[in-house]
Amino acid sequence: MSKAELDNLRDRVEEINLEILKLISERGKLVQEIGKVKETQGVNRYDPVRERKMLNNILEHNEGPFETSTIQHIFKEIFKAGLEIQEDDHRKALLVSRKKKPEDTIVDIKGVKIGNGAQQFIVGPCAVESYEQTAAVAAEAKKYGLRLLRGGAFKPRTSPYDFQGLGLEGLQILKRVADEFDMAVISEIVNPADIEVACDYIDVIQIGARNMQNFELLKAAGSVKKPVLLKRGLAATIDEFVNAAEYIISQGNDQIILCERGIRTYEKATRNTLDISAVPILKQETHLPVFVDVTHSTGRRDLLLPCAKAALAIGADGVMAEVHPDPAVALSDSAQQMDFDQFEKWITELKASQAVRV
Ligand code: PEP
Ligand code: MN
Numbered sequence: 189m190s191k192a193e194l195d196n197l198r199d200r201v202e203e204i205n206l207e208i209l210k211l212i213s214e215r216g217k218l219v220q221e222i223g224k225v226k227e228t229q230g231v232n233r234y235d236p237v238r239e240r241k242m243l244n245n246i247l248e249h250n251e252g253p254f255e256t257s258t259i260q261h262i263f264k265e266i267f268k269a270g271l272e273i274q275e276d277d278h279r280k281a282l283l284v285s286r287k288k289k290p291e292d293t294i295v296d297i298k299g300v301k302i303g304n305g306a307q308q309f310i311v312g313p314c315a316v317e318s319y320e321q322t323a324a325v326a327a328e329a330k331k332y333g334l335r336l337l338r339g340g341a342f343k344p345r346t347s348p349y350d351f352q353g354l355g356l357e358g359l360q361i362l363k364r365v366a367d368e369f370d371m372a373v374i375s376e377i378v379n380p381a382d383i384e385v386a387c388d389y390i391d392v393i394q395i396g397a398r399n400m401q402n403f404e405l406l407k408a409a410g411s412v413k414k415p416v417l418l419k420r421g422l423a424a425t426i427d428e429f430v431n432a433a434e435y436i437i438s439q440g441n442d443q444i445i446l447c448e449r450g451i452r453t454y455e456k457a458t459r460n461t462l463d464i465s466a467v468p469i470l471k472q473e474t475h476l477p478v479f480v481d482v483t484h485s486t487g488r489r490d491l492l493l494p495c496a497k498a499a500l501a502i503g504a505d506g507v508m509a510e511v512h513p514d515p516a517v518a519l520s521d522s523a524q525q526m527d528f529d530q531f532e533k534w535i536t537e538l539k540a541s542q543a544v545r546v
Contacts, residue, residue: 212269215266216273219273219274220273233271239267242263242267243260247260283442285430286475295477296415297372297391302415302505302506309336309507310336310374310508311510311535312511313512314340314512314518315341315351315353315518317519319361321512323368323369325512325513326368328513335371336374338373338510339362339375340353341353341357341375342376342378343376344376344378345520359389362389373390373391375389375392377409378405380408383409387412391415392416393415393417395409395432400429406435407436409441410436410438412441414441415443415445417444418444420449420450420463426469433446433476445478446470447480447508448478449480449481449484449485450486459485459487459524460484460487462480462482464498465502467480467499479506479507480495480504482508483508483525489530492509492530492534493537496509496538497537500542501541509526511525512525
């Protein structure tokens with residue numbers, strides 16, 4: 189074969205490449221159209237029966253030189269790509285996504301802005317145990333200019349025999365402390381029926397890891413005008429986490445803070461595995477502020493400082509940690525809450541590292 193003949197064949201191959209591209213793109217556009225119709229009809233996008241029929245038809249017409257299995261593989265990839273653009277369109281529609289709203293959502297908690305670039309701290313005891321205990325932590329936090337106080341009133345515990353929290357009395361204590369110290373208070377609500385009444389006492393509704401897919405609770409939190417701090421589930425994927433936030437925003441409440449709190453893995457050195465890369469992923473994919481809870485993710489006091497530094501360095505909007513006047517006698521999470529001396533060291537170092545970066 190002469191060089192000219194070879195060049196001719198090569199040119200023809202390149203032309204065919206472009207023809208295939210044109211045809212694949214045309215197919216993609218048609219599939220997108222079909223996806224839109226299916227969405228309005230509420231029909232499932234993936235239709236295996238139809239896919240099997242299309243494949244059979246293609247394979248019947250295959251006259252070589254490619255093996256049936258090769259043709260099947262190529263077309264399966266084309267089908268898959270079509271399904272993916274349909275799903276991308278669907279994802280684009282998520283209200284929490286950056287595609288839907290490119291600007292950062294700023295959550296306003298009694299004047300403290302979350303998500304505007306200034307990194308914030310939420311500290312407080314695991315559980316509200318008494319007025320005195322909660323007020324002591326509030327006074328300590330205020331020394332360092334912090335205005336966001338956490339404390340559990342309804343505690344979802346692994347064992348039903350463990351301290352379950354003070355319930356409504358706990359919320360009342362939080363309100364009193366918030367008023368006296370001019371702070372905003374954050375507390376977990378576990379029952380959809382309690383959401384409304386909780387709004388009278390607290391400034392942020394926390395939805396805990398164990399309830400991340402309690403869809404009725406998410407909807408109830410979405411239908412009030414209160415900021416919500418949504419924790420990532422114990423074994424939730426980022427996609428599930430984002431969709432849980434979508435449940436809240438779909439009811440009209442966009443004041444949502446996502447909180448990475450570690451996920452369950454095979455690793456035993458820590459209570460959970462802090463998925464630090466979830467922070468930039470969530471920041472890229474959603475417009476919501478992202479917090480990192482260093483207490484529940486690590487379960488280790490010695491890791492609270494390095495992990496908080498990592499969270500701030502990777503771009504979290506803030507860090508949550510538990511502080512107790514006397515952790516040794518705390519009614520929950522006594523192994524990992526900081527006492528006041530440890531807290532002073534922790535917050536001072538973090539504030540210094542913030543100052544260095546600014
Ligand atoms: C909490 O923050 O009090 C708590 C129970 O955390 P999580 O839901 O992340 O376990
Ligand atoms: Mn705790």
